[in-house]
């Protein structure tokens with residue numbers, strides 16, 4: 001048998017062609033179709049960028065209104081989903097609840113190939129699942145979606161029970177736009193693998209949610225806030241971080257498989273977070289921890305080019321708009337479902353089952 005080249009972690013392996021995004025890790029650039037993601041985050045909204053990714057272009061005013069209406073019309077959860085969510089014990093984490101809630105949205109008519117109607121319906125309902133669960137945990141009555149509000153504002157409204165401040169909506173919108181899409185990351189790959197078997201959209205997205213949940217992927221932002229809390233003071237930053245690295249542990253919110261320079265999403269979100277948190281001692285401490293972390297990573301891993309990643313400032317933005325740590329990663333899923341579903345549609349349009357190989361290292365029978 002011919003020897004295969006093993007690519008542990010699929011490092012540098014190209015598995016698809018995509019029109020959706022370019023992640024340039026050497027130069028720290030991120031493009032969604034033919035737009036800089038950074039500019040989209042500053043000048044556009046969640047729905048406009050979702051339209052770009054799903055339909056291939058930024059919407060006209062008429063197209064935007066049509067998409068907003070479709071999203072609004074699909075936000076409410078079916079009764080059987082609410083009833084099932086009610087049964088989940090309180091100590092089950094929010095990502096598992098989201099994965100289960102999404103799974104329950106499967107419908108008999110949702111066969112191959114996936115459609116944009118299914119994609120919009122799912123994207124509209126994911127924020128409602130998160131907000132419904134949070135209300136149940138807090139012992140408050142879950143709020144029905146507010147059709148006067150757009151996607152991001154409605155999400156904040158359902159979570160916090162009041163019409164959100166426009167600055168908070170803007171900041172969260174920027175975060176959600178910057179995390180909608182990011183090339184062939186682990187969760188997107190998981191979604192495409194499932195789609196490649198001609199399984200349904202819901203199965204692809206539940207697989208992606210499972211992948212995103214891991215602390216090496218989307219589970220990092222809540223670990224960032226936990227790290228800052230444990231560090232507590234500026235004086236404690238260096239000894240705390242040094243002790244971690246001495247034990248061979250990883251610093252959360254740093255490093256990336258593709259970016260070998262600053263993550264452009266971190267750069268953009270740092271600005272967003274600092275605008276909201278100018279007088280917040282937490283943010284002052286966080287930026288100090290970032291600087292010490294970068295210094296120590298350069299000392300301990302001099303050849304690895306470890307920089308601040310998106311999760312570090314994602315945590316700062318979500319905290320600044322008043323979200324609880326427990327819903328940081330579910331909020332990431334609420335945005336990334338746009339990219340996952342765009343990839344599923346792209347996979348379906350030009351499908352071949354994804355089926356790599358493994359080298360057998362066991363013993364052959366006699």
Ligand SMILES: CC(C)(COP(=O)(O)OP(=O)(O)OC[C@H]1O[C@@H](n2cnc3c(N)ncnc32)[C@H](O)[C@@H]1OP(=O)(O)O)[C@@H](O)C(=O)NCCC(=O)NCCS
Nearest residue numbers: 215216217220249250251252253254255256257304309311
């Ligand atoms: C994102 C991440 C999983 C990428 O991993 P990767 O490309 O597979 O990198 P590797 O696991 O091969 O690590 C390469 C080296 O850098 C080190 N490294 C990578 N990220 C590190 C971090 N955050 N802290 C300390 N060391 C780190 C590894 O220990 C390894 O060192 P070694 O070769 O001396 O053993 C990794 O950087 C990480 O675990 N970061 C922390 C979690 C995080 O913030 N995730 C969010 C990503 S957006």
